[in-house]
Amino acid sequence: MFLSKHVLSSTHKALFQNLRLFSLPSNSHHVLSTHSxxxxxxxxxxxxxxxxxxxxxxxxxxxxxxxxxxxxxxxxxxxxxxxxxxxxxxxxxxxxxxxxxxxxxxxxxxxxxxxxxxxxxxxxxxxxxxxxxxxxxxxxxxxxxxxxxxxxxxxxxxxxxxxxxxxxxxxxxxxxxxxxxxxxxxxxxxxxxxxxxxxxxxxxxxxxxxxxxxxxxxxxxxxxxxxxxxxxxxxxxxxxxxxxxxxxxxxxxxxxxxxxxxxxxxxxxxxxxxxxxxxxxxxxxxxxxxxxxxxxxxxxxDMYSKCGNLTYARRIFDTMHERTVISWNAMLVGYSKHGEGREVVELFDLMRDENKVKPDGVTVLAVLSGCSHAGLEDKGMDIFYDMTSGKIGVEPDTKHYGCVVDLLGRAGRIEEALEFIRKLPFEPSAAIWGCLLGACNVHLNVDIGKIVGHRLLEIEPENAGNYVILSNLYASAGRWEEVRSLRNLMFKKTVRKEPGRSWIELDQILHTFHASDCSHPRRKELSAKVQELSVRFKEAGYVPDLSCVLHDVDEEQKEKILLSHSEKLALCFGLIATPESVTIRVIKNLRICVDCHNFAKYISKIYGREVSLRDKNRFHRIVGGKCSCGDYW
DNA sequence: ATGGTGGTGT
Structure with missing residues (x-):
């Protein structure tokens, strides 16, 4: 109900209008008097x-x-x-x-x-x-x-x-x-x-x-x-x-x-x-x-890390007198989502050296996915072997195996990843097949991608994302017949997923956008601006990625749909409404699409702006046309 | 005279 509001000023401005001091029980008395x-x-x-x-x-x-x-x-x-x-x-x-x-x-x-x-x-x-x-x-x-x-x-x-x-x-x-x-x-x-x-x-x-x-x-x-x-x-x-x-x-x-x-x-x-x-x-x-x-x-x-400020997060972490496994995990997940693989590994080493707090499943998951996001395949595999040989004290579960598939897949070791999945001691989940399909798409392995994709569509016919990825793979291999049949299948079987939404915070006001809703007061102006940027970026080499659109419409329509994506509107708003020295921080509730990711790169390159984009999976820090995710997310 | 509710990381 409130989510469909586009200017959320009331909530945000007034959050602390009515500041109240609050008190907490002190435990100092207890500590002091224990002895007596x-x-x-x-x-x-x-x-x-x-x-x-x-x-x-x-x-x-x-x-x-x-x-x-x-x-x-x-x-x-x-x-x-x-x-x-x-x-x-x-x-x-x-x-x-x-x-x-x-x-x-x-x-x-x-x-x-x-x-x-x-x-x-x-x-x-x-x-x-x-x-x-x-x-x-x-x-x-x-x-x-x-x-x-x-x-x-x-x-x-x-x-x-x-x-x-x-x-x-x-x-x-x-x-x-x-x-x-x-x-x-x-x-x-x-x-x-x-x-x-x-x-x-x-x-x-x-x-x-x-x-x-x-x-x-x-x-x-x-x-x-x-x-x-x-x-x-x-x-x-x-x-x-x-x-x-x-x-x-x-x-x-x-x-x-x-x-x-x-x-x-x-x-x-x-x-x-x-x-x-x-x-x-x-x-x-x-x-x-x-x-x-x-x-x-x-x-x-966790708040600082999810708001994009790892420095503050680390400052809190460093000043803590006592840490639980959740403190470590929050920090590790933060580094991992920002693609800071080296920091992940370093902090995990510190945790093991200190030996005060025992890692749990979430810890290892954060470390493995941190290695994966940062392209540290070998390090990640080492840690996985440490895990399976009992050196960490945590038994691997489905999610850890999924991370390994991701590690191998990212490194282009597609056959190995498939072999790994086939040897799993349990029935591989949709998430695991999905990891491999993503890898096939990035590394253009159509043969294995086809096997994996169709297996995935059997297990999870209602997930539109799978059709999109497989279709992208077919499209990049020029197999249009298969793209078409896949699209028909998709409209028959998928359920409507959560609508895509992006937002940006300006002067303590959240501005939210989604494609089908035009109620933001500056929506018209922004749409025109996105259009203008698109023309300008094309001169610099931007090519709209039409494979991101699965609707059965002509190319012109497809491009129009692409330009209405919510993250472009939010990015554009950030570009025109914030000073040049400020990072444009945009949040997207789902995974960002390839075309919007590319669009953000052009913003960073042409306008010399730093962009920080948080999507469902991780942070993308985009500077000078390059993204911290290495185009793999 | 004995017992109780909300919270952090995937």
């Missing part, structure tokens, strides 16, 4: 030993609370053991507290044993155990325990619902999630903030954003969490514009924001590549003296 409290705990345990049987509920409860807050496993175990050796019979409250203690100390087995041995259970003990499973990611155990709970006629309450819903995300969860929703309505908990937050989050994560919004609107009171949940719901679905619109509105209505809220806002800004707003959020965070939480810093790294 440890002594206290040791002292208390000594007292316990001395008192023997003379311990009551209050004494045990105090001790366990200390152990829980300090995650003091050995100490808590001693308390537990003391109950047993002194024949103390803990009540349901204490047993529940013990369960929580074991959960907090990562000992689910101990917790479950205690739960199973309980002579009586109440809704709290059930909820504690269910929550243990959901927090540790054991969704099916959490759900089956919930079902068992219902069978014992224990009625769940707002606590139970809030936690069990978080386990309804996953393969079978939605059916159950809806059933639980019915039960929530029946027992009248839908309007509870915690339950509502959890519920709307579940709907959002299944893509049901309207249901989620409905639940949010019906909440009688809102808090940071419910507001953040709905904002992040939009952001996670890529509805970035809506996420920001809602953020602004809720801020006006007095919402409190915390670091999680800002993380979600940054996600939305990354999607839009709204660098100026991203900087605003960053400044805001610095001014409000927020403790630098890793999650927030990771989000900042």
């Amino acid at each position: 409290r440890d002594t206290q705990l040791r002292e208390a345990l000594l007292q316990m030993a001395l008192r023997g049987h003379d311990m009551n509920f209050q004494d045990y409860n105090t001790l366990l609370n200390e152990c829980v807050s300090k995650r003091a496993f050995r100490e808590g175990q001693r308390v537990h053991a003391h109950m047993i050796t002194t024949n103390y019979f803990p009540c349901v409250f204490l047993r529940t507290r013990l369960i929580v203690f074991y959960v907090k100390c990562d000992s689910l087995t101990n917790a479950r044993n205690l739960f199973d041995e309980m002579p009586e259970r109440n809704v709290v003990s059930w909820t504690a155990m269910i929550s243990a499973y959901s927090q540790r990611g054991y969704a099916s155990q959490a759900l089956s325990l919930f079902v068992q709970m219902l069978r014992t006629d224990t009625e769940p309450n707002e606590f139970t619902f809030a936690t069990v819903l978080t386990s309804c995300i996953g393969s079978l969860g939605f059916v159950l999630g809806r059933q639980i929703h019915s039960l929530i309505i029946k027992l009248n908990y839908e309007a509870h903030v915690y339950v509502g937050s959890s519920l709307l989050d579940m709907y959002a994560k299944y893509g049901k954003i309207h249901e989620a919004r409905g639940i949010f609107q019906c909440l009688p009171e809102r808090d940071v969490v419910s507001c953040t949940a709905i904002i992040s719901g939009y952001a996670q679905l890529g509805l970035d514009q809506e996420a920001l619109e809602l953020f602004r509105q809720l801020q006006d209505e007095g919402m409190q924001s915390n670091y999680v809220t800002y993380t979600s806002v940054l996600t939305a800004l990354s999607g839009l590549a709204a660098l100026d707003h991203g900087k605003q959020v960053h400044n805001h965070l610095l001014r409000s003296e927020v403790p630098s939480f890793v999650v927030l810093q990771n989000s900042l790294i």
Whole structure:
């Protein structure tokens, strides 16, 4: 709905009109006092030993609370053991507290044993155990325990619902999630903030954003969490514009924001590549003296990188006191998408040397695709062999194999790539065949391209992109008969894909274009300007690549269609509306087409402008008629 | 007296 707007001034200008300082819990107190409290705990345990049987509920409860807050496993175990050796019979409250203690100390087995041995259970003990499973990611155990709970006629309450819903995300969860929703309505908990937050989050994560919004609107009171949940719901679905619109509105209505809220806002800004707003959020965070939480810093790294500013991203990364695997991955993905292969390899080496954080599947994926995008085939293959021989500690999955196909294909080792695919221990996916088809197209290997292409059309007949690539391949080999039959096939079988859209940020306003919509106020002027540029570029050698157009029309029409591509309009707008010294930054929601890529090169060459183009796959940095992608993307 | 919701990288 908001996406079809072309001038998005309201959202963007007003994002921080209503600046509010926000506070976060500080953890410095805890760190400083650990030592003295440890002594206290040791002292208390000594007292316990001395008192023997003379311990009551209050004494045990105090001790366990200390152990829980300090995650003091050995100490808590001693308390537990003391109950047993002194024949103390803990009540349901204490047993529940013990369960929580074991959960907090990562000992689910101990917790479950205690739960199973309980002579009586109440809704709290059930909820504690269910929550243990959901927090540790054991969704099916959490759900089956919930079902068992219902069978014992224990009625769940707002606590139970809030936690069990978080386990309804996953393969079978939605059916159950809806059933639980019915039960929530029946027992009248839908309007509870915690339950509502959890519920709307579940709907959002299944893509049901309207249901989620409905639940949010019906909440009688809102808090940071419910507001953040709905904002992040939009952001996670890529509805970035809506996420920001809602953020602004809720801020006006007095919402409190915390670091999680800002993380979600940054996600939305990354999607839009709204660098100026991203900087605003960053400044805001610095001014409000927020403790630098890793999650927030990771989000900042990703924001700067997706907004095209790797230097700032790296600056955040370098100043971090603590890094998680996500910090490394965000940085590696950033370099990879910008085609900075050497930086990828260097940073990955640093990660392995430091040996503090273990790489995961995403790490290796970023490294392999970084090598691939930068043309470092040999290095990429070395890393893949390190992986298969267990040196990295990550098992390859389908995506890693896909990267290898890409590495080989890019290097023109097409036969080898095909051999590799045939030896795979699983049925190759459409994505893998697609990689090879792209390689065949670039290296003009019609024979293998034909085999691969038709295999791909069998698996994925609805994907228009496959027809386009195969058709381009046939066209470049002059096989027009095949181009024609392919085109007919395409119009019969493909589904309409997402419409192409490009945008550019100027003075904190996003200007969005797509081919079929002419509502941008300067659209006419821009179309004429694109036309004019095309003529000028032709004199310099530009030849429109008509194979990018698959419609069955004459050449003149094809050229007209090409000139209406959204990225040309956005590029052109950048050219006329920004000063010469500024990089033209354009974002495209899909892969950029060959002709627009070429057009951008001419802009950079003729006008001496630097162009930064972010498409679905990567960044293209175009300077002096040359692109950082090496014309392979 | 015991239990609960939102977040970062593909």
